[in-house]
Amino acid sequence: MRLPASLHALAESLAKLPSIGPRQAIRLALHISTLAPDRASILLDQLGNALRITRCTICDFPFDGDGTHCAICSDDERTNSVLMVVEKETDLLSMEKVGRYNGRYLITGTLPRSGQFTDKQQTLIARVLSSAPQEGYSEVILAVAATPHGELLAQQVTAHLKEHTKKITRLGRGLPRGGEVEFADEDTLGYSLDNRG
Amino acid sequence: MRLPASLHALAESLAKLPSIGPRQAIRLALHISTLAPDRASILLDQLGNALRITRCTICDFPFDGDGTHCAICSDDERTNSVLMVVEKETDLLSMEKVGRYNGRYLITGTLPRSGQFTDKQQTLIARVLSSAPQEGYSEVILAVAATPHGELLAQQVTAHLKEHTKKITRLGRGLPRGGEVEFADEDTLGYSLDNRG
Numbered sequence: 001m002r003l004p005a006s007l008h009a010l011a012e013s014l015a016k017l018p019s020i021g022p023r024q025a026i027r028l029a030l031h032i033s034t035l036a037p038d039r040a041s042i043l044l045d046q047l048g049n050a051l052r053i054t055r056c057t058i059c060d061f062p063f064d065g066d067g068t069h070c071a072i073c074s075d076d077e078r079t080n081s082v083l084m085v086v087e088k089e090t091d092l093l094s095m096e097k098v099g100r101y102n103g104r105y106l107i108t109g110t111l112p113r114s115g116q117f118t119d120k121q122q123t124l125i126a127r128v129l130s131s132a133p134q135e136g137y138s139e140v141i142l143a144v145a146a147t148p149h150g151e152l153l154a155q156q157v158t159a160h161l162k163e164h165t166k167k168i169t170r171l172g173r174g175l176p177r178g179g180e181v182e183f184a185d186e187d188t189l190g191y192s193l194d195n196r197g
Numbered sequence: 198m199r200l201p202a203s204l205h206a207l208a209e210s211l212a213k214l215p216s217i218g219p220r221q222a223i224r225l226a227l228h229i230s231t232l233a234p235d236r237a238s239i240l241l242d243q244l245g246n247a248l249r250i251t252r253c254t255i256c257d258f259p260f261d262g263d264g265t266h267c268a269i270c271s272d273d274e275r276t277n278s279v280l281m282v283v284e285k286e287t288d289l290l291s292m293e294k295v296g297r298y299n300g301r302y303l304i305t306g307t308l309p310r311s312g313q314f315t316d317k318q319q320t321l322i323a324r325v326l327s328s329a330p331q332e333g334y335s336e337v338i339l340a341v342a343a344t345p346h347g348e349l350l351a352q353q354v355t356a357h358l359k360e361h362t363k364k365i366t367r368l369g370r371g372l373p374r375g376g377e378v379e380f381a382d383e384d385t386l387g388y389s390l391d392n393r394g
Contacts (some may be wrong), residue, residue: 013236017229030285046210047229063201090220091221
């Protein structure tokens with residue numbers, strides 16, 4: 001006995017979604033096939049809604065309702081002269097929770113293995129840049145991960161944006177909240193020394 | 198800025214699926230909202246197919262095509278006198294890959310926290326038992342995990358099935374393939390001594 005072809009097909013599609021492995025995909029397909037009709041129809045409706053969602057014509061962030069711009073790109077109280085570059089939508093959500101940043105965003109998406117932005121990513125970057133102030137940004141903040149991958153992303157973004165901004169900054173590095181000196185790794189301690197003050 | 202309500206709703210539904218956490222659910226909802234129309238419609242079709250799948254009227258395993266019984270329950274070459282009890286559909290699939298078992302299955306589903314089978318599980322067990330040979334099974338094999346949870350499941354299954362079978366056995370325990378004596382835990386070494394031969 002094998003997994004029925006219809007569940008196998010669903011599992012293969014689910015396994016293509018980010019961070020779902022082939023075994024988890026099979027378990028999910030089996031579980032979904034047992035959903036009660038009311039929960040199933042809710043899930044299908046929600047998927048349909050998600051697929052029809054409006055995206056900001058500047059930054060591509062999804063948003064509810066009418067209009068062409070998301071809440072951030074259409075908010076006149078936010079400054080247009082500072083741009084924060086993040087890799088993922090969830091990075092933006094985390095940063096907004098802090099409530100301390102009042103500029104715009106560019107969500108680049110993950111850099112492909114080639115280390116170069118895809119055509120689609122370049123189009124998005126160009127679109128965001130076209131909404132920059134005429135004199136360019138006063139600051140571009142690279143809010144990328146403190147990892148080698150984040151470093152590479154920062155280099156690529158810098159190459160695309162350096163002509164359009166007065167300065168480029170990076171998120172500060174050092175001890176995280178609760179971080180003990182004894183257990184901090186050497187890089188973190190090095191950062192914390194460089195950034196002392 | 199927050200996650201749009203429609204994506205938030207989808208993420209909440211996804212987080213109710215097994216082994217998907219709230220963060221992964223948000224990432225998935227965001228990713229799904231970016232799917233190309235052709236991939237999206239394939240996924241929706243596959244979900245619809247999965248939800249309409251036929252289930253075996255004896256063992257509840259999903260199967261393709263017409264009829265009332267799955268490939269195993271309708272296979273006359275398999276013996277009806279041995280029943281293997283597994284917790285999950287994926288356990289059955291793994292066991293079938295070995296190709297050494299030629300009887301029927303009971304898939305109990307996970308034992309709830311109460312430690313007692315739900316009404317739905319009891320109905321399923323009764324349904325499988327109603328297809329047992331008149332004189333009862335010659336053997337019931339408990340193919341449950343070698344964990345405290347599996348132990349509890351085995352106890353519950355035994356309570357329900359002991360009147361219906363001549364004997365109840367458990368999967369053998371000992372060193373797994375590639376297992377080194379030096380690194381085996383005490384329980385495993387204990388099993389391997391008990392089961393030596």
